[in-house]
Amino acid sequence: MVLSTYQSSAQFVTWVFHTDLPATQLENTAFKVAWNSLYSSKLNEIKNDREKTLASLMVVEEVQRKIFNTLSNVDNAVKDGKTMVLIGKKIPLIYSNLQKSAGLAVGKPYMLTIVGDMYSTFYERILKLTDYLYSFVLSSDEKILIDPVRRHQFVYEVYNEINVLYQLSASIINQYQLHNLQDAIDKIVPLSTFYNVDKMLVNDVIRKIKFF
Incomplete structure (x- = not known):
C-alpha cells in the first residue's frame, strides 16, 4: 500500500543540457567586454576633444581682447566691435552644447555611430580656426590690425566660422534627442x-x- 502510494506520487524530472550554451555565453561575454572597452575609449576621446575645444576657445577670447585694443571710433570699428561681441556670446553656448552632448553620450553610447562624423567635423574646423588665429592675429602686431580692411576681413571670417561651430554643436544635441537605438542600427x-x-x-x- 505504501509502495503504491509512493509510486503514484513520484515525479520524473528531465534535465536538458544545451551543448552550445557555454560557447554562446562566452561569445556574449566577449561581446560585452569588447563593447564596454570601445564605449570607454569613445568617452575618453570625447573628453580629450572637449579639453582641446576649451583651449581653442580660450585662444578666440585672447584674440577678442587683442582686436578690441585696436578699435577706434569710426563706423567700421564700431561694426567690428559689435561682431566681436556676438562672437563672445556664441563661445559659451558652443561649450555648453558640448557639455550637454557629452552627458547625452553617456546614456546613449550607440549614438556614436550617428554623431561620430559630426564630432570629427567639429574638431577639425575648430583646430583650423585655432591655427588661423595663431598665424594671423596672435603673431601680428596690434598696429597692423588697426588697418580697417584687414581687421574687418578677419572679424568676418572668424564670425562665420564661430557660427558654423555653434550650429554643429547644436546639431549634435538634436541628433541625440531625435534618434534612438533602431536608428543607430539602421x-x-x-x-x-x-x-x-x-x-x-x-x-x-x-x-x-x-x-x-
Missing part, C-alpha cells in the same frame, strides 16, 4: 538589407514549393 545595417534578405528567402521558398 545606420550600421540599413533596413533595406533585411528587406532584401527576406525577399530572397521568400523567393527561395516559392521556388522549392514549385519544384516539389
